[in-house]
Amino acid sequence: MTSISMYRKWRPQSFEEISGQDHISSTLKQAILQQRISHSYLFCGPRGTGKTTTARVLSKAINCLAIEEGNPCNNCIMCTSSNEGKFLDTIELDAASNRGIDEIRSIKEKINFLPTEGSKKVYIIDEAHMLTDQASNAFLKTLEEPPSHVTFILCTTEPQKILPTILSRCQRYDFRKITHPIVVQRLQSIIESEGIVAENSSLEVIAQSCDGSLRDAETILEQMIVSTNGNLTRADVESFIGISNPSQWVELVKLILNHDTAGSIRLVNKSLSLGIESSSVHKNVMNLLRSVMLYQLDPSLLQTSIYNLESDIKPLANKANNSQIIQYLSLWNEVSFKNTESGILLLELLIVKLTTTNSPGVVHHNQTPEASPVPKNVTATSTKEISKETRASQETKPNVTKEYISQNQPNTNEGSEANHTIPKLTDVNSDSELLSTWNDIIRSLGRQKGEKFNLGALLRDCDKTSLEIVDGKMTLYFKNRANFERMEEEMSSPISYNKVSDTFKKHLNQDVEINLDIINNNGTQKTSSNALQNSPLVRVAMGMGAHVVQEKSDE
Known part of the structure; x- marks a missing residue:
């Protein structure tokens, strides 16, 4: 037995049902009421924000026999046929797989035929940026002066890849990422209609992770309904998404701000041993540092967060000033985890750099402002960074141009124990042996x-x-x-x-x-x-x- 995906089952059927794009819906409704339909539209914006859905609703409204305040009635034969996917005068093309000049020539040959059922033929071209340059150039004249019974709607996530000559021939509508409250509201409406039990905080976590894409949120919700048998909890959602327990990220940032290098690395390794991806660790810490930064600027900026402002964010914000948090966030954001197999090493290097690099006004544990000891076994890159920051307050050796082990280590007496922990060369006793x-x-x-x-x-x-x-x-x-x-x-x-x-x-x-x-x-x-x-x-x-x-x- 097969079932329809939730994002398809709950796809909006009118402009009123489209979430988060009121600036577009209201304009298109007025165009329908005033019968001022353009010959070509360009819908662009991030994935999962309703571009194709809006194109289908517009196509249905253009051919609807009983418009209701700019919305399709969904009762006439045209609307019913469109809802069932049987309407012959709405033609959808995927430009990702039909991107050549031959497909465009086929369209040019067919547009001269009158509509079969409705008043207009509507061509919806999805992923329009995937058209080749030759196909785009062949499409120009048709797009500029199509027959009066034809309307083109181009949908794309990357309008910058479309030829400027095509952009200038279309009415452009920019879709925005759907805001957090609207995503939560939409998910709440779906679970109520489906009879699903879910904690409100679980929907908050889903909305937080979908990055403004309602389709992604509905997909995650559907997976969680199947996984939990219709009883969603926050812990289940966090585990599924890979956020795990947010308190561990709070603890990790706390250790970093306390300059506890070993403790921070131990906690990261523990998280990785639980199956959490290194990129997920990086993303969660970056989001938490961002939340701390925004809280320090103005607590009202954090209207939506999976963390508790009083128990999680505020204590971290009191541990460092805003300039230090910005510095940590900048360093953390410099690393990309794409196409790399050394995620663990990158995380460890980041932590070493953050916990050993002096920030303005920060004094490390067990250190004085005059001397900054270097942790043992620190890599050349991180040690080099430490050396740069402390070099101004230390005298360098006059005969050395560049050294990769920092000279800013605390001085020890000749009779100290430290001098005996590094043995002299034992196996190579003479110059000839050393040369060999x-x-x-x-x-x-x-x-x-x-x-x-x-x-x-x-x-x-x-x-x-x-x-x-x-x-x-x-x-x-x-x-x-x-x-x-x-x-x-x-x-x-x-x-x-x-x-x-x-x-x-x-x-x-x-x-x-x-x-x-x-x-x-x-x-x-x-x-x-x-x-x-x-x-x-x-x-x-x-x-x-x-x-x-x-x-x-x-x-």
Whole structure:
């Protein structure tokens, strides 16, 4: 046994029943009453806002035999035939599958025939932006001067893709996203007619998640009715949509505002272990931060929210000022989860960045404004951001151009315990052994490509005579600025940074902090070498994996 989808079953049959588009319905009703029907209309707007429905109602009203205040009567033979989908003079075309010039030629051949039943033929062309340029150009003359018994209605979600020459030939009506209260009202009307029991808060959650699309809301409602056997609760809807318990997002934002990095990551991992998608976690936190921002600006801006203003939003709004919330929201919104398989890593990097980056007027836990310790195992990207913000208040080493491990860590005495937690090099005891190990590292990284360049090829430019490991730190001095800048770019990528770090750890049998510098800044001048390597041709060759074996003068 088959059933009709709820959004089709409850599709409006008159202008009065169309929700949230009163500015369009009233205009079209007046056009019907005054018998001023245009030869072409363009209905554009977001999905699920009533474009095709309005086109069908307009088509029915044009041919209705007993108009009632601009609305079709739904009782005459024309309206009855239209409601049953049997009316021959309403022709619907899907431009997504009938987008070529042959389909437009077919329309041009058929429009000259008079209507079969009604007074006018109405062509409804859905997804009109999918027409090819050739089809659109062939359609121009027909659209501009069709026969008097023909009306075209074009529907689209992307009017910017339609040729301007077509736009100028149509009366354009822009459909708006349906507001939250209207969606809730429509869902309430449906469940009352269907005899369904539902908590009002469950309908609020559905309306909140549909993003102004009534069709999406009706689809979710239908799925929930089937899933819960006609007894909807808020918890069921939240679980189905992926919102889960909103209190966990409140707790997560609270941990972020308290700069609790470990606690925030633990809560995120717990949510992901429950089957919630990383993109859903990102979306829910972003919506909550937005709600906090709006509440701080003016509580009246939050007329609709799945969170309690007093118990959820207000305590968060008191933890940080508006400029800080805006900064957090901007950072959180920078990341896109489309076409990525590293959602967990992106979330963790975001949390580390938010909880370790100093905001204006914010002092981290267990920190003073003068010193900002860097969490262990922080990726190169996030550490780089920390270094930028604290560099102004700290003195940098005069001989180092760029370092990827922040220099703003608290100083420790030579006799402190911290100096003994990072052992000196044990397995590589002499310069010859270190040089041999370095060659192994180069060969290993020579088989690995970073974001743009071969990592081993870049490291071949390092000065082997200056290799040393001091207190678990190793500075790599580059002879050529171009290779230095390329390696600098690679190390800013977490993927490349991890490849280099893991390879060094594997061959040196210990964790090593890797810093980058240029040999000239170390006091050694090699002008003849750098003069050649600064040549654009040589730089391109070295970027492709080549290295200088021997230099010869032109003499």
